[in-house]
Amino acid sequence: MTTLMAALVVGAILFGIGLYGALSQTNLVMIMMGVELMLGAAMVNLVAFWRFLHPEIYAGQMFVLIVMTVMALEMAVGFAIATGRFRAKGSVEMEEAGDLRG
């Protein structure tokens, strides 16, 4: 198995774990952890594709920088929503967030 394959397999498994976490957890912060793992898996794949297929095209590294930005933004806005929700309802349990449905 080549190193590219090994990295892609790691990315696939991490994405699966992250998807499981995002779907199964009831707490907003834990759901965000699942999303972080999925984005981490995407970054592993992007670095592997850049390094082993087209290392001469540096736009590949730019993709990784953008995903890192998305991760930071997701954390910032997610925690802001958690803070707002905690102020309003005293909990960030998504089981109790049916009222957000409108």
Add this chain to the structure above:
Amino acid sequence: MSASEIFQPFFVGIFGLAAIWFGVVVFRTSSMVRSALALLFSMTAIGAMFLAMEAEFLGVLQIMMMATEMAIMAIFMVMYMMDPGGMEGMDMTHQKYASIFAGILATLGILAVVFLVEWGPVAEAAHPEEQTRMLGIEIMERSMLIFETAGVTILTAMIAATAIAIERRKS
């Protein structure tokens, strides 16, 4: 066979296994602080994978960013969780079997693509110093608009996050 051809798959595999293992621990432990720390280790292992794949700038950036990000996450965990230490052993999951099924299905789908596609020959990467120089040129020339957009988006998210989180004034 050169030393890098032998050691690169080994280290990518080892750090990959560590990332997967800590990723599993995130959702297995009942202590939320441990979950945040496990995610920190998982992200650090991903950063170490980048280093093993000769993307040194991205590897160091990943490790530095995640160390601060997860430290902040651990603080929020303690603030907002009902049982941050996991002492009561609360079950904080729902639709567990459907989630496991979705996770396995997604993994198998991606693995099918990984193994069925012919990826072609592996290319040689430039020296790390040259890579960082070329990335700087990429950011400041061709991808400058994308980079600037990312900066503006961060500023927008900062303002939006503050607006959402700030306490409402009583009129």
